Amino acid sequence: MLTNLRVWLNHFEYHAEQPRGARSGSPSGLCTEERRLISRSIALFQLGEQSDGTGLLRAAYRFALAHGDELLPRITELFIREEQRHARLLREFMDEHGIRVKCHHWSDAIFRRVRRLAGFELYLHVLITAELIGNVYYRALESVTGCQRLRVLCRTLIADELAHVGYGSELILELRARKPAALRTWIRLLHRAFFCAAAGAVWISHRAVLRRAGHTATGFLRVCLEQYAFHLEPPAAWVGAQRPTPGGVSVPVSVGFGERAAPQCPAGASTGQPRAPDRGQ
Numbered sequence: 001m002l003t004n005l006r007v008w009l010n011h012f013e014y015h016a017e018q019p020r021g022a023r024s025g026s027p028s029g030l031c032t033e034e035r036r037l038i039s040r041s042i043a044l045f046q047l048g049e050q051s052d053g054t055g056l057l058r059a060a061y062r063f064a065l066a067h068g069d070e071l072l073p074r075i076t077e078l079f080i081r082e083e084q085r086h087a088r089l090l091r092e093f094m095d096e097h098g099i100r101v102k103c104h105h106w107s108d109a110i111f112r113r114v115r116r117l118a119g120f121e122l123y124l125h126v127l128i129t130a131e132l133i134g135n136v137y138y139r140a141l142e143s144v145t146g147c148q149r150l151r152v153l154c155r156t157l158i159a160d161e162l163a164h165v166g167y168g169s170e171l172i173l174e175l176r177a178r179k180p181a182a183l184r185t186w187i188r189l190l191h192r193a194f195f196c197a198a199a200g201a202v203w204i205s206h207r208a209v210l211r212r213a214g215h216t217a218t219g220f221l222r223v224c225l226e227q228y229a230f231h232l233e234p235p236a237a238w239v240g241a242q243r244p245t246p247g248g249v250s251v252p253v254s255v256g257f258g259e260r261a262a263p264q265c266p267a268g269a270s271t272g273q274p275r276a277p278d279r280g281q
């Protein structure tokens with residue numbers, strides 16, 4: 001049985017009742033040039049956040065049955081609901097700003113196909129890949145806009161995703177610790193390779209936004225890998241020991257990222273954004 005499921009159930013139940021807000025009173029102000037820059041990119045992420053979650057839920061039920069983790073299906077339901085809320089929040093923002101929805105993209109199709117290949121554990125690996133890279137992206141998106149509404153939305157998504165990463169990494173490390181050392185090494189190497197490929201795919205599809213945020217291709221990969229190492233390659237002493245979990249309290253938004261002031265985009269202006277210093281160097 002997995003160790004901290006009760007803590008995570010409390011966390012997801014609390015946030016189902018008190019969802020982090022992204023709408024209330026945040027003024028908009030997406031200028032024309034920003035809209036042009038982010039439209040395709042944000043539509044792709046909205047597509048990625050969108051899922052009915054039936055495959056994941058089925059995998060969670062099967063895993064719970066096999067391992068006696070009866071809380072897991074309920075946690076998974078709440079987790080899926082939170083992801084669907086992300087898709088809804090992004091969709092609302094896009095609708096408000098006349099950004100068209102995307103229905104299909106090759107990178108999204110690959111992610112969906114890979115996670116259907118096996119059981120719950122593989123789902124966890126694919127999900128955490130998307131979440132770790134997604135958080136680097138949302139931080140970049142936040143940094144290239146002066147639109148307060150979009151900045152609050154990015155921070156909301158990052159806060160939720162950090163908790164998801166905490167949950168996913170804890171499960172992955174606990175399950176991994178039960179395997180023989182050689183198998184653990186193989187899983188880690190394969191996942192790292194998949195993670196690098198996924199970060200490369202995100203770079204290709206979102207490089208306009210990422211470059212504007214100051215990333216180079218290698219710099220972006222390095223920041224993503226730092227996040228990977230922080231969450232999935234913790235010091236040996238943490239694995240199987242009392243690792244910090246959110247436990248129903250808010251997760252700090254800024255873990256692992258540098259803070260940077262947002263560019264100012266005057267209302268109605270369509271000027272270029274100042275280029276940020278290259279974080280990848």
Ligand SMILES: [Fe+2]
Nearest residue numbers: 049083086161
């Ligand atoms: Fe999400």
Ligand SMILES: [Fe+2]
Nearest residue numbers: 083131161164
């Ligand atoms: Fe997530």
